[in-house]
Amino acid sequence: MKIQKILNNNVITTVDEMTGMEKVVMGRGIAFQKKKGDVVDADRIEKVFLIENENENRKFQSLFNKIPLEYIKVTEKIISYAKERLDNTLDEHIYVALTDHLAFAIKRTKAGIRIQNHLMWEIKRFYKKEYEIGQWGIGLVKEELSVELPDDEAGFIAFHLLSASMGENMMNTMDITEMVQDILNIIKYDLKVEFKPGDLLFDRLLTHLRYFAQRVINKKYITEEEEPFYDFIKNNYKQAFNCSLKVKLYVEKNYEYEVSKEEIVYLSLHLQRVISRFKN
Structure with a gap:
């Protein structure tokens, strides 16, 4: 070598x-x-x-002249730990984004400046594993760098991991999380149900909503074709179908995204499972 x-x-x-x-x-x-x-x-x-991506490799190399070596080592340990714990592949940008974020977070903390993470409740509820990794990460920072980061930073680490697993930037990930929470609130009050994080049914619905919200944020439309099950869903799963229409109205009003019939069918099927579960 x-x-x-x-x-x-x-x-x-x-x-x-x-x-x-x-x-x-x-x-x-x-x-x-x-x-x-x-x-x-x-x-x-x-x-x-x-780092295979040439652009990300150049950005990563530039960090070594701006950030202490110890910070980069700690960040690498957090990423390696995350790769062991998570099922998803992490985008290579995580090395640049998380290293830069942690360096700035340490600088802020030393200066007595705290930035509140206003999505902490959602992170703890929806992304428990990522949040636990974030907590492990701030524990590692305390142990190896003698800097005690606030719990909000565990949430920000979780967001970076989510962004890397979804191939999104931080802002989009936050928008996706907020949208998912709003849609879950619509479902909760319309169907009069209470979800329990960790339940398989909830996890499936959450995964579907996350990818749906990602399509909305990025304006990626499912090609509109004749949907053979649309009328069947409308006539046979009326409660789930009507709730899906409320979600459609919310999305189109707030995000300028036209929700297709196919999206309605998929969402209605997930909601019908929720309805069946609570009826039983």
């Missing part, structure tokens, strides 16, 4: 001889008294990053 570029005394880049891809190699003093083309001291290697 040879040095291609020196970012600082502790970080270099190299090219994988098998794949030809650039890798970022981190280790204390790994580039000390070294130059391009020198062989990397294997004993000094602490972590190797392989």
Whole structure:
């Protein structure tokens, strides 16, 4: 392994001889008294990053000249822990976004500035696993950097993980979460039901609403075709169908998105399961 570029005394880049891809190699003093083309001291290697997206790789490399090495190490540990706990693949942008966020959060905390996460209730309720990882993360920051971040930051870490798993930016993820909460409130009061997080039926509905909200935010329409089950749903699952129409009205009024018949059918089927469960 040879040095291609020196970012600082502790970080270099190299090219994988098998794949030809650039890798970022981190280790204390790994580039000390070294130059391009020198062989990397294997004993000094602490972590190797392989970020396939060239743009994200450049952004990640730029962080090493702006952010303390210890912060980057902690962030990497949080991401590795998240990958072990979560079923979803995380977009490579998480390395840039979460590292940058944590560095700024630590700076704010040291300055006595606290930013409130106004979606904490939704995060704790809908995204319990991501929130638990966030709590683990702020515990790691306290242990390794001696900085006690507020619990709101566990929620922000959870949001970054959600964004990475959905391939969305932070703002879209927050909008999606707010929309899902509003739709659940419509369903709750219209059908007179109370959901229990962790229940399989609730989790299925939540997953459907999350992807539906993602399509709405990104203005991605399901191609409108003749929906053969629309009239059947309308005539046979009237309560679920009428509730779906209320969701349709809310979305079209607030997000300028035309909800298709196919979306109504899918949502009605999920709601019919909810109705059947509570009747039983």
